[in-house]
Amino acid sequence: MKSKKSIIIITMLISISLFSVGCADKIEEKIGNKIGEKIVEKATDGEVDVDTKDGVSIETEDGSMKTGENLEWPKESMGSLPKPKATIINITDLKEEDSTSVILNFDKKNGGPNYMEKLIDMGYIQRTLNKSNDSVMYMGVKDDNTAVIFSYQPEEEYGSITLSRNNDAAKEYFESKDDEKDEEPIELDMSESMDWPEDSMDDIPPIKAQISSVSLNNNNVSIGFKNIGREDIASYIEEIKSLGYDIDPMETIMDNVLSYTASNDKDRSISIRWTDNEGNINYNKQ
Structure with a gap:
């Protein structure tokens, strides 16, 4: 059901954007926004606020989503994660997953490339790293039971940061570390x-x-x-x-x-x- 709702949301948002762009003046734009809001509210059972100037925001029982050209860093939701040198264009909160995701455009100077190093300096332990010339994806866990996923596309200066609180993978990792034994050398025949x-x-x-x-x-x-x-x-x-x-x-x-x-x-x-x-x-x- 959630997947179906997500597809509906994305489709409706695209429709809203196209409808609003086609409006001839501010009065028609406001009418278009209100129609779009009602459509998405009916599809998601949530509160929707559409503003072609400031972006789109959606509130449902499952969480919230906000888009815009230059959103504020959600400090309360992102805990101790440092504010990146970037322009934030999307913030999504999911209640069931207890997570917050931010999509952003990094500054060309000292933006994306340094952020992963900051996470490591904070005490996040690398669990997954995929990297190439085109993209970087890092996942780390911390002993406060949080997990962070950082992705970055250097060529486009585009990326995302997701913080997951009370994360099961983080809990399991640190519980297993307590029982971990040194790796025994492998005997070759x-x-x-x-x-x-x-x-x-x-x-x-x-x-x-x-x-x-x-x-x-x-x-x-x-x-x-x-x-x-x-x-x-x-x-x-x-x-x-x-x-x-x-x-x-x-x-x-x-x-x-x-x-x-x-x-x-x-x-x-x-x-x-x-x-x-x-x-x-x-x-x-x-």
Whole structure:
């Protein structure tokens, strides 16, 4: 039902905007706003205020949404999160999820790139990081049971910040940390390992893991591996980066998932994916 309401809301808001833009003067604009308000109120069972100059606001039993050209930072809802150097264009509060989301346009100088660092300095612990030249998505948790999701598109200076209060993922993380034990070293049985295809891998060094499969197909090499821990695969990825594989990078960092894809200046690419102590490497020479 909520998904259906959301679709209705978005459709109605677009209709409102188009209707209002087409109004010939202020009187017709106000009439258009009032008609739009009644339509969305009926669809959402909520209070709606439409103003083509200041934006749109919707209040329902499930939460609220506000759009505008330069909204105020919702300090009370966002807790201790620092106010970003940005223009805020949307604020959404969801009661059931106990969360607040802000959509914004960052300042070109010291806007988006520095905000993730501020979150880390505040004590947020990274749980997920997806990054490329086009976008960054970070999710962190804090011991006050809050979780924050920060996304940013550098080229467009566009992003969003979502704060989730009383977050289950945050609670579970810190509860599990109390019982966490040091990672035991993995014993490699290299007698069952296949040989590293050195002649086909150019400058790519062997991985310190048990090689479970090797596939050679024209200019593509695919290698399966297992029995390698998170620290070792993370070090291996950093070694690959240092060899010049840092063009158009895409990287995902999670507790039990690490992946990295990039090219070098010779148009050769490598993709590494690791999940729960095993994974694969794809090396393409084209």
